[in-house]
Amino acid sequence: MNKDLGAAQTGFHDWYWQRISAVVLLLSIPALMLLLLLTYNGNISFPQLYTWLTYPISKSISTLFLFALLTHIWTGLKVIIEDYIHTTGQRILVLNSLLVGLLGFAAYMTYHIWAELAYTFGCIPCGA
Numbered sequence: 121m122n123k124d125l126g127a128a129q130t131g132f133h134d135w136y137w138q139r140i141s142a143v144v145l146l147l148s149i150p151a152l153m154l155l156l157l158l159t160y161n162g163n164i165s166f167p168q169l170y171t172w173l174t175y176p177i178s179k180s181i182s183t184l185f186l187f188a189l190l191t192h193i194w195t196g197l198k199v200i201i202e203d204y205i206h207t208t209g210q211r212i213l214v215l216n217s218l219l220v221g222l223l224g225f226a227a228y229m230t231y232h233i234w235a236e237l238a239y240t241f242g243c244i245p246c247g248a
Contacts, residue, residue: 131199138195144188182233190222
């Protein structure tokens with residue numbers, strides 16, 4: 121039975137990007153949790169957090185986190201779909217639907233990160 125392995129005939133490319141995105145997530149999720157914990161405990165005020173989130177470096181880190189997360193989701197689900205959907209036409213339909221959804225989400229979130237995400241909430245705890 122021809123498995124339809126793609127052009128490379130291996131899964132190294134998927135494995136590689138899954139590991140790279142996992143390392144980025146492994147480093148960024150604890151930092152995000154620490155930031156939220158410090159804010160929750162009152163060590164960082166909401167106006168300080170709001171100001172910090174508007175810096176270009178913070179927006180860049182947020183964008184990197186977003187793309188690492190979406191890359192991790194894409195490669196993981198792609199491998200699962202390729203393993204369990206055996207009809208080529210169905211596989212193409214599902215993979216393309218997933219890709220369009222993830223790209224749409226990436227565009228939406230990237231816009232909101234760079235258009236100052238906090239403006240939507242008006243920094244309610246800040247009293248603004």
